[in-house]
Amino acid sequence: MRFAGRVDAIGSSAIRDLLALTSAPEVLSLAGGLPAVETFPTQRLADASARLFDLDPGSSLQYATTEGHAGLRAWVAAREQERSGVACDADDVVVTSGSQQALLLCALALCEQGDVVVTDDPGYVGGLQAFAAAGARLVGVPVDEGGLDVDHLARRLADGLRPVACYTVSTFQNPGGATMGEDRRRALAALADRYGFVVVDDDPYADLWFDRPPPAPVRAHTTMTAHLGSASKIVAPGLRVGWAVAPPELRSALVRLKQAADLQAPTLGQALLAELFADSQWFESHLAMLRTTYAARADALVDALVSRFGDRLAVRSPGGGLFVWASFLDGTDTEALLPVALRHGVGFVPGGAFAVDATHAGALRLSFATNPPHRLAEAVDRLYAATTDLATHR
Amino acid sequence: MRFAGRVDAIGSSAIRDLLALTSAPEVLSLAGGLPAVETFPTQRLADASARLFDLDPGSSLQYATTEGHAGLRAWVAAREQERSGVACDADDVVVTSGSQQALLLCALALCEQGDVVVTDDPGYVGGLQAFAAAGARLVGVPVDEGGLDVDHLARRLADGLRPVACYTVSTFQNPGGATMGEDRRRALAALADRYGFVVVDDDPYADLWFDRPPPAPVRAHTTMTAHLGSASKIVAPGLRVGWAVAPPELRSALVRLKQAADLQAPTLGQALLAELFADSQWFESHLAMLRTTYAARADALVDALVSRFGDRLAVRSPGGGLFVWASFLDGTDTEALLPVALRHGVGFVPGGAFAVDATHAGALRLSFATNPPHRLAEAVDRLYAATTDLATHR
Numbered sequence: 115m116r117f118a119g120r121v122d123a124i125g126s127s128a129i130r131d132l133l134a135l136t137s138a139p140e141v142l143s144l145a146g147g148l149p150a151v152e153t154f155p156t157q158r159l160a161d162a163s164a165r166l167f168d169l170d171p172g173s174s175l176q177y178a179t180t181e182g183h184a185g186l187r188a189w190v191a192a193r194e195q196e197r198s199g200v201a202c203d204a205d206d207v208v209v210t211s212g213s214q215q216a217l218l219l220c221a222l223a224l225c226e227q228g229d230v231v232v233t234d235d236p237g238y239v240g241g242l243q244a245f246a247a248a249g250a251r252l253v254g255v256p257v258d259e260g261g262l263d264v265d266h267l268a269r270r271l272a273d274g275l276r277p278v279a280c281y282t283v284s285t286f287q288n289p290g291g292a293t294m295g296e297d298r299r300r301a302l303a304a305l306a307d308r309y310g311f312v313v314v315d316d317d318p319y320a321d322l323w324f325d326r327p328p329p330a331p332v333r334a335h336t337t338m339t340a341h342l343g344s345a346s347k348i349v350a351p352g353l354r355v356g357w358a359v360a361p362p363e364l365r366s367a368l369v370r371l372k373q374a375a376d377l378q379a380p381t382l383g384q385a386l387l388a389e390l391f392a393d394s395q396w397f398e399s400h401l402a403m404l405r406t407t408y409a410a411r412a413d414a415l416v417d418a419l420v421s422r423f424g425d426r427l428a429v430r431s432p433g434g435g436l437f438v439w440a441s442f443l444d445g446t447d448t449e450a451l452l453p454v455a456l457r458h459g460v461g462f463v464p465g466g467a468f469a470v471d472a473t474h475a476g477a478l479r480l481s482f483a484t485n486p487p488h489r490l491a492e493a494v495d496r497l498y499a500a501t502t503d504l505a506t507h508r
Numbered sequence: 509m510r511f512a513g514r515v516d517a518i519g520s521s522a523i524r525d526l527l528a529l530t531s532a533p534e535v536l537s538l539a540g541g542l543p544a545v546e547t548f549p550t551q552r553l554a555d556a557s558a559r560l561f562d563l564d565p566g567s568s569l570q571y572a573t574t575e576g577h578a579g580l581r582a583w584v585a586a587r588e589q590e591r592s593g594v595a596c597d598a599d600d601v602v603v604t605s606g607s608q609q610a611l612l613l614c615a616l617a618l619c620e621q622g623d624v625v626v627t628d629d630p631g632y633v634g635g636l637q638a639f640a641a642a643g644a645r646l647v648g649v650p651v652d653e654g655g656l657d658v659d660h661l662a663r664r665l666a667d668g669l670r671p672v673a674c675y676t677v678s679t680f681q682n683p684g685g686a687t688m689g690e691d692r693r694r695a696l697a698a699l700a701d702r703y704g705f706v707v708v709d710d711d712p713y714a715d716l717w718f719d720r721p722p723p724a725p726v727r728a729h730t731t732m733t734a735h736l737g738s739a740s741k742i743v744a745p746g747l748r749v750g751w752a753v754a755p756p757e758l759r760s761a762l763v764r765l766k767q768a769a770d771l772q773a774p775t776l777g778q779a780l781l782a783e784l785f786a787d788s789q790w791f792e793s794h795l796a797m798l799r800t801t802y803a804a805r806a807d808a809l810v811d812a813l814v815s816r817f818g819d820r821l822a823v824r825s826p827g828g829g830l831f832v833w834a835s836f837l838d839g840t841d842t843e844a845l846l847p848v849a850l851r852h853g854v855g856f857v858p859g860g861a862f863a864v865d866a867t868h869a870g871a872l873r874l875s876f877a878t879n880p881p882h883r884l885a886e887a888v889d890r891l892y893a894a895t896t897d898l899a900t901h902r
Contacts, residue, residue: 352775381746
C-alpha cells in the first residue's frame with residue numbers, strides 16, 4: 115500500500131511513545147497531560163445518566179445534529195459572551211469531539227498544501243499534528259513568560275511572511291505554562307485583522323486559574339479568530355466534548371467538515387454535560403475545587419524544583435493549567451536525561467518533543483495534575499538523583 | 509477569510525437539508541438513517557454506567573489510548589475472525605468515533621489530491637464526503653440487486669482506470685439495500701490484489717439480516733482491505749463508537765491520523781459497549797430482537813409499496829439493514845416529488861442525493877427503521893397521494 119504524504123507529515127507523537135515508557139507502575143509520571151481522576155464528578159454523572167436513559171433515551175443515545183446539543187451550545191455561548199465581552203449566540207458554537215477535533219477541522223478548513231501557519235514554539239504536539247495533517251508548513255514563534263512573542267511575529271509579517279492562521283494556546287500554555295497578556299492579545303488581534311489570518315485560540319485551561327482569571331480571549335479584539343474550549347479538563351476527557359466559537363463563514367466550514375469527519379460529537383457526553391452545567395451553583399463549586407487542588411499541586415512542584423535545583427534550573431511558575439515548564443541552565447540535555455530519569459522512577463516530557471523551529475534541548479515539561487504534593491516532592495527527588503547520575507557518567 | 513478547496517469539495521449534504529424539512533411533527537419521515545430508539549438497551553446501559561462510575565471512573569472517563577479499549581478490540585477481533593474465517597487479533601482493530609470517522613481516516617491515509625476512488629453509485633453520502641474531503645476524484649460504479657457491479661469495475665480497470673481505493677457498503681447497502689454476493693466479493697478482492705487498490709468495506713448493517721447472514725466480508729479474500737464496523741445500528745449511535753480492521757501498515761497510518769483527528773474515541777461509549785458485549789447471551793438475544801423488529805417493518809413497507817404502486821414502481825426487497833430502494837418506472841422525478849410529498853406529510857430521500865455519476869432521478873430511498881408497520885402503511889398512502897397530485901399538476 116502507498117500512503118498519502120500527510121501520514122508522514124504528522125510524524126509519530128514523541129509524547130505517545132514516552133507515555134508508554136512512563137506508564138510502568140514504579141514510575142512517578144509527570145509526563146502525561148491528564149487531569150486528576152479523583153476530581154471527576156462521578157456521582158453527578160451517574161445520576162445524570164440514570165435520569166437520561168430512563169426519561170429520554172433519544173436525547174442521549176440517538177443520532178443528533180452536527181452542530182451539537184442546543185443546551186450545551188447555549189451554555190458555551192453565554193460563558194463566551196461573559197468572558198469576551200462580545201455578543202455570542204448559541205449559533206456561533208460548534209460542538210466537537212474534544213477540542214483536538216476542533217484543531218483538525220480548523221486546519222482542514224484553512225490550509226491548502228504548503229500554506230504557512232505560525233505557531234507557539236514550543237507548541238502543543240496535537241495541535242501541530244493537526245495542522246501538519248492538513249498540509250500546513252509550520253513556522254515557530256517563540257513563547258516567553260508573557261506568552262507568544264507577538265513583536266517577533268510582527269517582524270516576520272513585516273518581512274513578508276503570510277500565514278493563513280496563527281495557532282496558539284493563549285492561556286496557561288501547553289507546554290510552556292505561560293499566559294499571553296492583554297496587550298499582546300490586542301496586538302495579535304490587530305495583526306490578524308491587518309494581514310488577514312485567523313487566530314486559532316486553543317483555550318482548554320482558562321477555567322483552571324489559581325489566583326486570578328486570565329485576560330479576555332483574543333475574540334474580544336477581533337472576529338478573525340476561532341476560540342476553542344473543552345470539557346476535558348473541567349469535567350472529564352473520556353466524554354470527548356469540546357467546542358469552537360467562530361464567525362459564521364468559518365463555523366459553516368467547520369460543520370461541513372465535521373459531517374465528513376464523524377457526523378457529530380457524542381450525544382451521550384453532550385447530554386451529560388448539559389445536565390451538569392445546568393446546575394451553575396454546583397459547577398462553580400466544582401471549578402473552585404479544581405483550582406484549589408491544582409494550585410496546591412503546582413505550588414508543591416515548583417517549591418520542590420526550586421529548593422532541589424536552585425540556580426541550575428529556571429522554573430516558570432504557572433498561573434493555572436496543568437504544567438510547569440523548566441529549563442536547565444547547566445547544559446543538561448533533557449532528551450539524554452529521560453532514560454536515566456525513568457531508571458530512577460520518574461517520567462517527564464523533554465522540551466524537544468514540542469519543538470517547531472527551536473530545539474528546547476535543555477527544557478522539560480512537568481505535569482503536576484495527577485500526583486498529590488508528597489508524590490510530586492518524591493518525583494523531584496528522583497529527578498535530582500537522575501541529573502546527578504547523568505552528570506557523573508557524562 | 510479564504511477556505512481550502514476541500515470545504516467546497518464536500519458539498520453540503522442534501523440529506524441534511526432534507527432531514528430539516530422532514531422533522532416537522534406532522535411529517536411521517538422515511539428519510540433518515542436512524543435506528544429505532546425503542547430498541548436501545550437503556551436499562552443495560554444505565555446499569556453499566558452506574559457500575560463503571562462507581563467502581564472505576566478512570567476506565568470510563570479518563571483519556572485512553574488512540575487504538576481503543578482493549579476489551580472492545582478483542583471482541584471486534586473475535587467476531588471478525590468468526591465472520592471472515594481469517595485470523596484476527598485485537599491489534600488489528602482501531603476503534604473510531606463512529607464508522608464515519610474510519611471513512612475519513614481511510615480517505616486521508618490513502619488519497620492524495622486528485623487520486624481516483626471508485627465507489628458505489630448510488631453511494632452513501634457521508635462516505636462520498638469523506639473521500640471528497642481528502643481530495644479524491646470519485647468515479648461511480650453501478651450498484652444493482654447483486655451489489656457493486658464488479659464486472660463493470662473490471663472493465664474500467666482494464667481500460668486503464670487506476671484507483672487508490674474502492675469504497676463500498678457491501679452488505680444491505682445504503683442507499684440501495686443490495687448485498688454483494690460471494691462471487692463478486694471474491695472477484696473484487698482479486699481486482700484489489702491485481703491493481704493494488706484498497707477495498708474500504710463499510711459494513712455497519714451486517715448483523716441486521718432478516719433470513720440469513722450475509723456472505724463473509726471482502727477481508728476473507730484479500731488483505732488489501734479495511735473492514736469497517738459500528739455499534740450505531742446494533743446498540744446506539746449516540747455512543748459514537750465504530751471500528752476498522754486493517755492490515756498493519758494501514759492500521760498504523762489510521763492511528764497516527766486519529767491522534768491528530770480527535771486523540772481517541774469516547775472512553776465512556778467504549779467502556780459501556782465492552783460491558784454490554786461481554787454478556788454474549790444477552791447480546792445475541794438483543795440482535796434477534798433487532799432482526800425481528802426490522803424484518804417486520806421492512807415487510808410492511810415493501811408490501812404497502814407493491815400493493816399501492818404495482819408496476820409503476822420497482823421495489824428492491826432488502827435482506828436486512830434499514831433501507832428500501834425503489835425506482836419509478838413511469839417517469840416520476842423524485843426530486844420534484846419531494847416537496848409535494850412533504851405537503852402530504854411524508855418524507856423520503858430522492859435518489860439524486862446519492863448520485864456519483866448516474867442521476868437516479870426516478871429513484872428514492874425509504875427507511876423503515878423508525879416507524880411501526882401501521883405508520884409505514886400510512887406513509888405509503890400519503891406517498892401515493894403525492895404522486896397522484898404531482899401527475900395531475902404536471
